[in-house]
Amino acid sequence: MDDSNTSFWRRLPDEIRPQKQVMSSANMRALASSNEFLNGVYMPSNSYTFGHLPDAMNMDPACRVRTLLLQCAHAIDENAMEMADVLIEELRKEVSVFGDPVKRLAAYMCEGLVAKMQATGFALYRRLKCMDAPAADVLSAMQKLYEICPYFKFAYMAANGAIAEAFRNEQNVHIFDFQIFHGTQWIPLIQGLAKRPGGSPRIRISTVEDPTAQGYPIGGMQLVRQRLCKLAESLNVPFELNTIHCKISELEPHMIEHREGEALAVNFTLQLHHLPDESVCLGNPRDRTLRIMKGLNPKVMTIVEQESNTNTTPFFTRFREVLDYYTSMFESIDVALPRDSKDRVNVEEQCLARDIVNVIACEGADRVERHELTGKWRVRVGMAGFQPHPLSSHVNETIRLLLQSYNDSYSLKEEEGALFLGWRNRPLVVASAWC
Secondary structure, three states: OOHHHHHHHHHOOHHHOOOOOOOOHHHHHHHOOOOOOOOOOOOOOOOOEOOEOOOOOOOOHHHHHHHHHHHHHHHHHOOOHHHHHHHHHHHHHHOOOOOOHHHHHHHHHHHHHHHHHHOOHHHHHHHHOOOOOOHHHHHHHHHHHHHHOOHHHHHHHHHHHHHHHHOOOOOEEEEEEOOOOOOOOHHHHHHHHHOOOOOOOEEEEEEEEOOOOOOOOOOOHHHHHHHHHHHHHHOOOOEEEEEEEOOHHHOOHHHOOOOOOOEEEEEEEOOHHHOOOOOOOOOOHHHHHHHHHHHOOOOEEEEEEEOOOOOOOOHHHHHHHHHHHHHHHHHHHHOOOOOOOHHHHHHHHHHHHHHHHHHHHOOHHHOOOOOOOHHHHHHHHHHOOOOEOOOOHHHHHHHHHHHOOOOOOEEEEEEOOEEEEEEOOEEEEEEEEEO
């Protein structure tokens, strides 16, 4: 064994340095993010040899997979590539896209580690970005995730509730949506505004048509336009959908049409984290875009983001964050669909795997999944000139009623005007409004 691999075990952090103690499954999750995590495999540094992993068959299988994942990530971080190869080989014996939540997640994280080692992360990300998948498969996966988990519903209800309240007495309204996806978010809002006493306002939606952006509508913007226009016509709602052709990060104020008498709302649903910040680009499109939006003087700006810290954190810390965050996400899917469900595999592959791979395997401008915690977003948005606009008690109560139809392990918490949706008290998605 070369020196880099021999010294690897000496440099292994205390929290993943194996010792003679078997960890129970009951304690596994509680310790997953602590400095005591993974004291579970007897693997003395002075007796490790290639082709022979130490006897760890008595430990909890999920804990064993976590152990291997973290040790492999640390090996890569320490440039102990021969050691990483051995651990990858062992990992592949353990993972399965039809297994328990940890084994399913590990299947994608393992491929992310391989891509990291081979410097092929962005190529794998693009391949997973649904470019080659049939449109029907992608749409089916997104719809299934929408049905089985409340994440999208939570995001849409929180944002739409804040926007509807801001538009309460307006006759001409304009929504600037940075990524319209398939237009699903705006269907209930259009339906709600159509029922408003005195008639619906005139609704105009503008969005950025950036074919390079994640979430660009399968089949193009024309299908979204047809879908929303047909709905509005059936409800006798005056409606218009405009598109701006540019990269989202290159948006300029003059590209956004302002009409006299229109009330403006700006919407960022799971999109703002894709904009690079000062750590990636000197122009800092993330903060610059927020300042541009403030200059438009919107009545409200809604932001929905994942509550995760993967923007500027170093690789190993980032890897642990992905493991913790997506374990909760995969567990929430586990209670909704059977493990042998093809729909479930499709959801996890089409909706989650690409993000996981990007965070693990990519660096610099290629890493487009750059999440930040709410505290950091508050600083950014505040520096752009916005003030918090707490979601109303009506919106909060509506979302609480929504969660009653889902598993009891979902949690909802309000903090400083923002609303956090979590799984077993691990916050996953946060919604906030600003003015």
